[in-house]
Amino acid sequence: MSVNALKIENLKKTYRNGTVALHGVNLDVMEGDFFALLGPNGAGKSTTISIISSLTNKTTGKVQVFGHDIDQDPATARSMIGLVPQEFNFNIFEPVIEILINQAGFYGIGRKVATQRAEKYLRKLELWDKRFDMAKELSGGMKRRLMIARALVHEPKLLILDEPTAGVDIEIRHSMWTFMREINASGTTIILTTHYLEEAESLCNHIAIIDKGVTIEHTSMRTLLDRLRVETFVLYLEDPLSKAPICGDYPLKLVDSNTLEVGVAHSQTLNEFFHLLSECNIKVLSMRNKTNRLEQLFVTMMRDGNAENYSGVQA
């Protein structure tokens, strides 16, 4: 019988000042999954992650990591988790390589093996040349990569990434995506929180959305995106138009003389649409999705306040 990488049941958290952060979060993350945990700021994502990784005491509820309860068997549960937190939390006055070797030491890994692993992950994350630099001397992107390397040095089965690419430039972000895919392909389960929804859509297989301390959605990425009944595409035209043409039952809107927007339902095909455009002698230079699909769903869900009201959303 397969065991879930993470199982959370009715997790509640009330802080000492009375703030209720979690009203009852439920999550199931399968082993080997690449899982997106999304939600607006203050939704409870980071509190949930902090409880899973023992940084925050929960009020009630149950959390199991690969079947190990964080209350009954905390050491085993913790040994399986690697955490990349949202904020930098290393000693800025320590050399990069020492941060990794020390972290491995906290997991009982001897210095020799720790040094080998530190080299492996620092090379992978392109930080090897900086190994003797004090952490404070690294750029923002390098600091993020250092935290990823640190989280991997004990080779956890579950890697939790809390906004790992925040503030990272596009080139490095893409190389980090490639690296995360590699880590996931090697068998590590990954939970990702991010505000870049393109990132979640591109990387993750399953998704949960938390809002106001409750899970409002928990499904596969494909199932969620299938709920978008209509996608809007933006077309850039070769020749200017004075008004929107009529092309079958495709709704067209002229944004400016050289730009058209079209809504394509899931029951329709783009081939048919382009055929109709050709008949009207309209030449298309290029096209793009008007918005990221997940982003459009997410925004609508947050606006409408529940998961049931967005299935008819038009992108």
Add this chain to the structure above:
Amino acid sequence: MNFSQQLIAFKTIMVKEYLRFIRIWVQTIIPPVITMALYFIIFGQLIGSQIGDIDGYRYMDYIVPGLILMAVITNSYSNVVSSFFSAKFQKNIEEMIISPLPNYIILAGYISGGVARGVTVGITVTVVSMFFSDFQIHSLGITLAVFVLTSILFAIAGLINAVYARSFDDITIIPTFVLTPLTYLGGIFYSIKMLPEFWQTVSMANPILYMINAFRYGLLGVSDIDVTTALVIIVAFIIILFTLALSLLNKGVGIKP
């Protein structure tokens, strides 16, 4: 974690803490040595020469044990309080909290760092004191025992202070308003037999008095306090404070929201 893994984890914290204060030796080792050298010169040589013998020793020789132990107390305490609070402040304490490390290993690791600094500074100050005093060690066993036990005790106390501290001000309040007065009134510069009876009795409530006198016994063979009683009190304080510190860490006080 099995025993050997715990040992690796303990060594990791110990080395990390040792390197921390060695890396900034100009801030951690040199200032107490200069301060103590000034005490030796001013109180021992200049003023001490005007004061008669106490318990058969020159005033300079009489104050050496207390000054060495004061350096040990101050440095053991300040090493842990500043290191643990900085780890809280920078949040790198989370590196340990998320790991499978038992809290007693975290505690033992930080204590070892405090002891390492206390002992390092204590030995350095002892070497400096030899330029001013030619004392002979009366009992090496008692000297070392008091040296290390006192260091352990104040390292734990520093950690408890750091657990409750919320700002850098909070880590200076106890050393300034509690530790320094108790140390100065703990018989470094005088024998409590020189005090009126009432103040002698009051002085007995000061735990640092027992440590300084036990250490003075180890070095010089003279003490205002029964040495066995002093050692029992030091060990009792260590047990009480260790239990308290461990309980605070287990509950996550000051660390986990």
